[in-house]
Amino acid sequence: MIARSLVGRIQPVTTELGPGDDAAIVTSGDGRVVVSSDMLVEGRHFRMDWSSPRDIGRKAVAQNAADVVSMGARPTAFTVSLGCPPSTPVDVVDGISAGIWDAATDLGAGVVGGDLVQSPVIVVSVTVLGDLGGRPAVLRSGAKVGDRIAVAGLFGCSAAGLALLLDEAEGFPDLLASHRIPNPPYESAWAAAGSAHSMTDVSDGLIADLRHLAEASDVRFDIFSATVPTSPDVASASEVLDVDPLEWILSGGEDHGFAATFGPEVEIPSGWTVIGEVVGGSGVTVDGSLRESGGGWHSFSTTGTTAV
Amino acid sequence: MIARSLVGRIQPVTTELGPGDDAAIVTSGDGRVVVSSDMLVEGRHFRMDWSSPRDIGRKAVAQNAADVVSMGARPTAFTVSLGCPPSTPVDVVDGISAGIWDAATDLGAGVVGGDLVQSPVIVVSVTVLGDLGGRPAVLRSGAKVGDRIAVAGLFGCSAAGLALLLDEAEGFPDLLASHRIPNPPYESAWAAAGSAHSMTDVSDGLIADLRHLAEASDVRFDIFSATVPTSPDVASASEVLDVDPLEWILSGGEDHGFAATFGPEVEIPSGWTVIGEVVGGSGVTVDGSLRESGGGWHSFSTTGTTAV
Numbered sequence: 197m198i199a200r201s202l203v204g205r206i207q208p209v210t211t212e213l214g215p216g217d218d219a220a221i222v223t224s225g226d227g228r229v230v231v232s233s234d235m236l237v238e239g240r241h242f243r244m245d246w247s248s249p250r251d252i253g254r255k256a257v258a259q260n261a262a263d264v265v266s267m268g269a270r271p272t273a274f275t276v277s278l279g280c281p282p283s284t285p286v287d288v289v290d291g292i293s294a295g296i297w298d299a300a301t302d303l304g305a306g307v308v309g310g311d312l313v314q315s316p317v318i319v320v321s322v323t324v325l326g327d328l329g330g331r332p333a334v335l336r337s338g339a340k341v342g343d344r345i346a347v348a349g350l351f352g353c354s355a356a357g358l359a360l361l362l363d364e365a366e367g368f369p370d371l372l373a374s375h376r377i378p379n380p381p382y383e384s385a386w387a388a389a390g391s392a393h394s395m396t397d398v399s400d401g402l403i404a405d406l407r408h409l410a411e412a413s414d415v416r417f418d419i420f421s422a423t424v425p426t427s428p429d430v431a432s433a434s435e436v437l438d439v440d441p442l443e444w445i446l447s448g449g450e451d452h453g454f455a456a457t458f459g460p461e462v463e464i465p466s467g468w469t470v471i472g473e474v475v476g477g478s479g480v481t482v483d484g485s486l487r488e489s490g491g492g493w494h495s496f497s498t499t500g501t502t503a504v
Numbered sequence: 505m506i507a508r509s510l511v512g513r514i515q516p517v518t519t520e521l522g523p524g525d526d527a528a529i530v531t532s533g534d535g536r537v538v539v540s541s542d543m544l545v546e547g548r549h550f551r552m553d554w555s556s557p558r559d560i561g562r563k564a565v566a567q568n569a570a571d572v573v574s575m576g577a578r579p580t581a582f583t584v585s586l587g588c589p590p591s592t593p594v595d596v597v598d599g600i601s602a603g604i605w606d607a608a609t610d611l612g613a614g615v616v617g618g619d620l621v622q623s624p625v626i627v628v629s630v631t632v633l634g635d636l637g638g639r640p641a642v643l644r645s646g647a648k649v650g651d652r653i654a655v656a657g658l659f660g661c662s663a664a665g666l667a668l669l670l671d672e673a674e675g676f677p678d679l680l681a682s683h684r685i686p687n688p689p690y691e692s693a694w695a696a697a698g699s700a701h702s703m704t705d706v707s708d709g710l711i712a713d714l715r716h717l718a719e720a721s722d723v724r725f726d727i728f729s730a731t732v733p734t735s736p737d738v739a740s741a742s743e744v745l746d747v748d749p750l751e752w753i754l755s756g757g758e759d760h761g762f763a764a765t766f767g768p769e770v771e772i773p774s775g776w777t778v779i780g781e782v783v784g785g786s787g788v789t790v791d792g793s794l795r796e797s798g799g800g801w802h803s804f805s806t807t808g809t810t811a812v
Contacts, residue, residue: 212536216644216720217575217641217643217645217720218540218570218571218572218574218575218644218704218705219538219539219540219571219572219574219575219577219632219634220540221536221537221538221539221575221636222536222537223535223536224532224536224537225535226535227531227533228520228529228530228531228532229529229530229531229633230527230528231527231529231530231583231616231617231631232526232527232617233583233584233585233618233619234585234619235585235619235623235627235629236621237621237622237623237627239624240621240622240623241621262526263527264526264527266526266527267525267526267527269527273539275540275541275631276541277541277542277543277629279543279545279627308539309539310541311541311543313543313544313545313549314545314548315543315545315548315625315627316547317623317624319545319587319623319627321541321543321585321627321629323541323583325537325539326527328529333525333529335521336524336526337525396526397526412524
């Protein structure tokens with residue numbers, strides 16, 4: 197099944213040898229390859245009644261791609277290991293494969309190999325390879341005191357969409373789509389790659405991911421909540437569900453945005469919004485108050501992903 | 505859990521950036537990277553009552569590494585996505601991680617990243633990166649009429665070990681170990697990389713994997729069953745269980761050996777045994793009879809892995 201649906205598309209020039217042999221060969225022009233892996237499990241990271249198979253494939257690629265894009269790299273190839281119950285309809289496998297190919301193609305990358313096995317629930321395990329094109333990687337550890345903190349993307353939309361799905365509330369199709377089909381602002385991240393001192397993708401929740409940057413850089417991140425870009429729908433949905441929209445914006449997960457810091461002298465690239473400043477100390481302060489808690493958010497079940 | 509146990513070891517020089525950031529960076533000296541992914545699922549590819557966590561980690565790496573070694577490449581890095589039920593003891597996660605690191609270290613490779621998520625059963629998804637060192641890859645499609653067919657490793661041992669475990673038979677510790685802890689003859693594969701016309705790893709069953717070479721090369725593989733290297737224990741175990749040992753040797757899975765073809769003029773490298781000849785036609789003949797059936801073997805449950 198996956199053999200047919202994953203093999204059938206046209207590979208980019210970076211795929212020197214595609215699927216069909218024991219392994220694939222991908223070019224890495226500058227002699228380095230950026231690599232990251234993620235696993236999505238049915239019932240934890242997606243639900244078949246909320247997402248189409250194609251959406252699940254797209255989500256698996258987006259989540260994975262964001263990890264190498266936030267280093268400043270361009271994805272070149274994906275491998276996909278897919279676990280499915282024996283009762284899984286072929287259409288579901290083909291749909292997931294199509295979503296994976298769609299998202300990979302949008303990125304100019306290929307799907308070069310993988311594995312298809314039986315498992316009790318659907319498991320989509322994706323590895324992405326990326327090319328830095330000779331540039332240094334943008335690490336988490338490069339933030340400096342005096343840097344401006346900026347973000348790309350809209351925050352809180354995916355968490356609001358999830359809350360609406362859980363509540364079976366009506367309306368807000370854009371928020372539901374934000375949860376179902378992540379659309380990371382890759383171009384903004386690449387635009388920042390040349391000048392950002394530090395960068396990460398935001399998927400665990402804005403504060404949680406800013407804390408990763410602050411800890412790796414041994415500094416404090418001061419942000420102002422009113423400046424974080426979001427959608428007007430988030431405030432409307434928060435009224436319907438009677439919750440604090442800042443919870444979604446600051447701690448909601450799967451935003452699929454990016455956060456970065458820029459030195460005081462550089463122009464902030466297109467697509468980025470300044471939300472605060474890097475100062476001495478540790479941790480993350482929001483509107484002047486230190487956020488002690490993790491602020492992390494892990495999927496719609498009790499636990500989620502942890503980067504190794 | 506996995507963060508601690510997977511991050512703690514010393515990385516090889518090929519790991520430019522190890523775990524801890526959004527992605528890892530691995531060097532690929534010749535501007536190409538060989539990549540392959542495999543997924544092992546509890547109850548399909550391993551059983552916790554038969555294998556120690558460390559054995560499972562080693563097995564996941566061996567199965568994956570063999571795919572890039574059979575191209576003639578040296579593994580440089582592994583990523584590991586691990587799905588575990590919330591009730592999984594930390595010792596099990598640490599044991600799997602230790603087995604992964606042990607096997608990676610034996611290969612001179614690093615474990616550079618991954619993911620830890622909740623899943624209904626243990627799922628180990630591994631991706632390997634490999635370096636061809638400037639040499640051309642040894643493909644499945646290079647076998648030529650007149651080539652000698654040779655294999656490295658012992659065949660039928662793992663299938664015999666599995667049959668003994670399923671039958672709860674006593675004795676034959678070496679056969680049980682063959683099933684539990686694969687030990688692919690990597691050095692033999694690397695010794696063949698400079699001269700073999702075609703090569704593959706043997707994990708689906710000898711005939712099934714030879715058929716992959718024959719189909720990719722558009723030739724027929726003629727082999728003689730008596731020449732296939734095996735252990736004397738296989739014949740003894742087959743008497744105990746009253747089965748045909750050739751079934752294990754020719755169709756048993758998880759042999760973790762290698763098969764290759766060599767031109768008539770070259771010296772067969774150390775560690776290889778000639779078992780037949782490449783002739784015109786298609787398919788695989790054993791002792792003069794065409795084997796129509798797949799001859800493939802898929803784990804101890806009803807289905808197993810399929811390369812994409």
